[in-house]
Amino acid sequence: MNVSLTKTAKTENVEAQKYPKLYLSSPHMGGGEQKYITEAFATNWVAPLGPNVNNFEKDLEKFTGVQHAAALSSGTAAIHLALILMGINQGDYVICQSMTFSASANPILYQKANPVFVDSERDTWNMCPNALEDAVKKLISENKKPKAIIPVHLYGMPAKLDEIISIAQKYEIDILEDAAEALGSSYKGKPCGSFGRFGVLSFNGNKIITTSGGGALISNDGDAIQKARFLSTQARDNAPHYQHSHIGYNYRLSNILAGIGRGQMEVLTERVNARRKNFERYKDFFKSFSGVTLLEEPDNDFYSNRWLTTILINPDETGGISRETLRTEFEKVNIEARPLWKPMHLQPIFEGAEYFGSGVSEDIFNKGLCLPSGSNMTEEEFERIFNKINEVFGK
Ligand SMILES: *Cc1c(COP(=O)(O)O)cnc(C)c1O
Secondary structure (H helix, E strand, O other): OOHHHHHHHHHHHOOHHHOOOEOOOOOOOOOOHHHHHHHHHHOOOOOOOOHHHHHHHHHHHHHHOOOEEEEEOOHHHHHHHHHHHOOOOOOOEEEEEOOOOHHHOHHHHHOOOEEEEEOEOOOOOOEOHHHHHHHHHHHHHOOOOOOEEEOEOHHHOOOOHHHHHHHHHHOOOEEEEEOOOOOOOEEOOEEOOOOOOEEEEEOOOOOOOOOOOOEEEEEOOHHHHHHHHHHHEOOOOOOOOOOOOOOOOEOEOOHHHHHHHHHHHOOHHHHHHHHHHHHHHHHHHHOOOOOEEEOOOOOOOEEOOOOOEEEEEOHHHOOOOOHHHHHHHHHHOOEOOEEOOOOHHHOHHHOOOEEEOOOHHHHHHHHEEEEOOOOOOOHHHHHHHHHHHHHHOOO
8 A cells, every 4th residue: 555645645634624524325223133143143053054044035026026136245246146147258248337336347357358339318327328329320230249238327327227228128238236235116116126137236245235244136037146146156057076167256245244134125115215315305405506416307107216316517617616616525525426327438547448428427427426325314414514515506
């Protein structure tokens, strides 16, 4: 680690640290978690298998309406295994939403395949169906037919699934649905994560529910999920000695962490309601602001878990106040806000990857900010946030 860099960062933060830290999204335990952990200790199921893992998987299957779930060590691991199960290898092409967290796309590189990035549309900020079809047609015309499409439900907002699915069906390409941020969201009444051949969930520390770290791969294809469990536990063949005929991974969720997951599933609906209430609160607050808009559900087909409340600030309409103005002012008083996820086609690691679109995601990225959105936020914390925004906007 670069010591001098660390020191500089610390000095700069001294002022801010006089204020209690207000997180973008912090873990929010429900109370039931401890019981399942205690059970695991009492029965000595301290392993990457056991009753909590099995029951957590059942909880996820019940909630999403998907027949099979494999509990894994992370959402990233789930994406990686899904790509392997879809037979994606070196030289293959995979289409991915550009505006996302890097974990949606990194596993494409683990497989030495080629990511092709697709722009967003303005209604949901997710994969633009028109840009998607352009990409598919172009790739097919060059004999590079993509083997999978990865749409993402960013910040919990469902993507335009009807349009995306109809393109995928037309060209016979599988969908790997990244619902890492969208557990509890639904489209036309059907849970996000249940639309693709595979769906991915994440229980990382900042997600709507957490196991501290964890994820799941869900699918109606029981054989595929069985294979995911096999690959995630080092791909051990059925033999008395260690025998391997596949590359294995150590991707299974621990029975202790699955216990946290079971407790969290008991309060998931409550968490969604609390986050949706946060959104309404911000929306009400920003009513009188010109140049500030929130990401709204386009119509009743879209139900967002409102994992994060996100806004666009247009400096042309705010007298020059930008998302960076607000973000840096928040930072000074220890309130965490974050620019929207920077599109993958603009990331150094994906330089040279193909991109289809018209700059929508880049524009949204430049104007967008994620606001503190935890389900455990207090009255006083909202006051701190609102007072600071009023101050910055001279209200
Ligand atoms: C968090 C996240 C992931 C990865 O999940 P982990 O459990 O952190 O590995 C993947 N995609 C998106 C969109 C995410 O937000």
